[in-house]
Every structure is written in structure tokens, then in C-alpha cells.
Amino acid sequence: MREIKFCYKVEDFEFDNLKDAEQFNEIYDNFETKEQLQEIYNGYKNKIDYTIYANPEFNSYKMELIRQGLEKGLNVSLYAKIEFNLMQMGEIYDGLEQGLDVSIYAKPEFNAGQMIQIRWGLQKKLDVSIYANSKFNANQMAEIRLGLEQNLNVSVYTKPEFEWVQMKQIRQGLEKGLDISIYAKEEFNSQQMAEIRAGLEKGINVSWYAKPKLHWTQMQEIRFGLEKELDVSAYANSKYKAKQMFEIRKNLENKLKVIV
Numbered sequence: 424m425r426e427i428k429f430c431y432k433v434e435d436f437e438f439d440n441l442k443d444a445e446q447f448n449e450i451y452d453n454f455e456t457k458e459q460l461q462e463i464y465n466g467y468k469n470k471i472d473y474t475i476y477a478n479p480e481f482n483s484y485k486m487e488l489i490r491q492g493l494e495k496g497l498n499v500s501l502y503a504k505i506e507f508n509l510m511q512m513g514e515i516y517d518g519l520e521q522g523l524d525v526s527i528y529a530k531p532e533f534n535a536g537q538m539i540q541i542r543w544g545l546q547k548k549l550d551v552s553i554y555a556n557s558k559f560n561a562n563q564m565a566e567i568r569l570g571l572e573q574n575l576n577v578s579v580y581t582k583p584e585f586e587w588v589q590m591k592q593i594r595q596g597l598e599k600g601l602d603i604s605i606y607a608k609e610e611f612n613s614q615q616m617a618e619i620r621a622g623l624e625k626g627i628n629v630s631w632y633a634k635p636k637l638h639w640t641q642m643q644e645i646r647f648g649l650e651k652e653l654d655v656s657a658y659a660n661s662k663y664k665a666k667q668m669f670e671i672r673k674n675l676e677n678k679l680k681v682i683v
Contacts, residue, residue: 436464443467450477458483466490480505488512492519501529510535518542527555536561544568553581562587570594579607588613596620605633614639622646631659644668651676 430437431444433451438444447467454460462483466473469490476489476499488509492499502515502525514535518525521542528541528551540561544551547568554567566587570577580593592613596603599620606619611633618639622629625646632645644665648655658671 436460438467453479455479456483459486462486462490466493469494475499475503478505482509484509485512488516492516495520501525504531506531508535511538514538514542518545521546527551530557532557534561537564540564540568544571547572553577558583560587563590566590566594570597573598579603584609586613589616592616592620596623599624605629608635610635612639615642618642618646622649625650631655634661636661638665640665641668644672648672648675 430439431441432438433444433448436447438447447463450463451460454463459479459482463473463477463486466476471490471493473490475493476486481489481503489499489503489512492502497516497519501519502512507515511531511534515525515529515538518528518538523542523545525542527545528538533541533555537557537560541551541555541564544554549568549571551568553571554564559567563583563585567577567581567590570580575594575597577594579597580590585593589609589612593603593607593616596606601620601623603620605623606616611619615635615637619629619633619642622632627646627649629646631649632642637645641661641663645655645659645668648658653672653675655672657675658668663671
């Protein structure tokens with residue numbers, strides 16, 4: 424014998440009892456897309472509380488993420504919020520799946536990029552409270568996180584006023600055991616910091632050019648001279664442009680007369 428099945432339909436959606444069909448029918452017109460209705464229906468079929476995400480302000484992708492969380496027994500209340508965009512919700516979802524304390528970053532003031540840096544820190548069991556602050560952008564957070572992973576004294580550069588590229592130069596100096604106090608200053612941009620760091624790595628006297636008024640290209644010319652043990656006093660002066668410094672340096676290298 425073939426099975427004869429009795430069901431209730433709301434447009435293309437089938438239900439095995441009148442109560443569920445009527446409940447679905449009541450909310451049907453609240454949603455603009457078939458995809459949203461499909462996600463609600465998927466929740467019904469999988470026997471989860473779809474009313475948690477049956478909100479017209481959630482698009483179908485957000486609904487799907489909440490539904491998947493419910494199916495996995497996750498605390499979806501931490502991300503099933505209108506103020507989160509899909510990428511933010513995804514980061515919270517991933518953290519919950521990994522058993523992390525997502526309450527640290529499940530906040531609207533953190534964008535998805537910031538959330539991922541905090542989540543990666545939590546995965547490594549780092550003290551993310553050091554950088555879990557919206558005053559740091561995602562790139563700055565990344566530099567602090569990388570420093571923490573290497574047990575560096577990140578307090579030296581955990582300052583919002585440092586751009587992430589400046590933080591990187593300080594972090595790289597700490598990794599090499601350099602005296603970063605010489606250049607870990609706001610008045611030096613990242614390119615200037617790079618020149619000072621390069622000089623410290625070579626063991627030269629960077630005091631000749633570790634001066635904010637010098638452009639990084641001028642610093643570089645002085646550094647090149649110091650590395651070749653030239654008398655840089657002949658051109659280590661901000662009055663000379665980098666091109667002029669280059670010409671003086673080349674004359675010194677070739678033991679030609681230098682007129683300054």
C-alpha cells in the first residue's frame with residue numbers, strides 16, 4: 424500500500440499539523456524574501472525555536488547563522504542581535520564553537536577585524552585585556568597580539584597614538600633585543616623608525632641621525648655612511664637634502680675632495 428499523507432500548506436511550505444501551519448501563516452507577510460521564510464521553515468523542520476531569529480530585520484544569511492548555532496546548542500543570544508552585521512556574528516559564532524569566552528569581544532563597538540584579533544588571542548590563551556579595546560584598530564591589535572605571543576614587553580607600544588606600522592617597528596626591535604627607547608617615540612614615523620632600527624641592528628651610532636627633523640631618506644644616507652665608517656659629520660645635517668647627502672657620501676667613499 425502506498426502511504427497517503429495529510430498535510431497543511433502555506434504557499435510552498437508544508438506542515439504536518441494545523442497549529443504550526445497557522446503560526447507560520449501569521450508571520451508570513453512580515454518577511455520580504457523567500458530566503459528568509461525558507462530559513463524559518465528550516466528551523467521548524469529541524470525542531471528548533473525559530474522564533475529567536477524570525478525577525479524581518481535579520482536577512483536570510485543572519486538567520487542561517489543563528490539557526491546553525493541553535494542546532495549546535497550554542498548560546499546564540501550573544502550574537503542574535505540586530506546591531507551586529509553578518510561578519511561580526513560570524514566571529515562570535517566561531518568563538519562559541521571553539522569554546523571561547525566570546526563575551527570579551529561580543530560587543531557592537533568591535534568590528535569583525537578587531538573581533539578576529541581578540542578571538543585569535545583567546546585561542547592562544549593570551550591576556551587579550553591588554554588590547555581588547557575599541558581604541559585600537561584591527562592592525563594595531565594584531566601587532567600587540569604578535570608581541571604577546573613572543574612574551575615581549577608590549578606595554579612599550581600599546582598606545583593608540585602609535586600607528587600599527589610604528590608598532591611593528593618597535594615589536595621587531597624588541598624581538599632583536601634592541602634598545603627601542605631610542606626610537607619608540609611618537610615623533611618618529613614608521614620609516615624613520617625602520618632606519619634607526621636598521622642602524623641599531625648593525626651596531627652603529629644612530630645618534631647621528633635619530634632626529635625627528637631628518638627625513639627617512641636623509642637618515643638612510645647617514646646610516647649608509649656610518650656602515651662604511653665614513654666621517655658623516657661632513658653631511659649629517661638637515662640642511663642637506665637626501666640627494667646632496669648621497670653625492671657627498673659617494674665622494675667620501677671615493678676619497679674625493681668634499682666641498683660643503
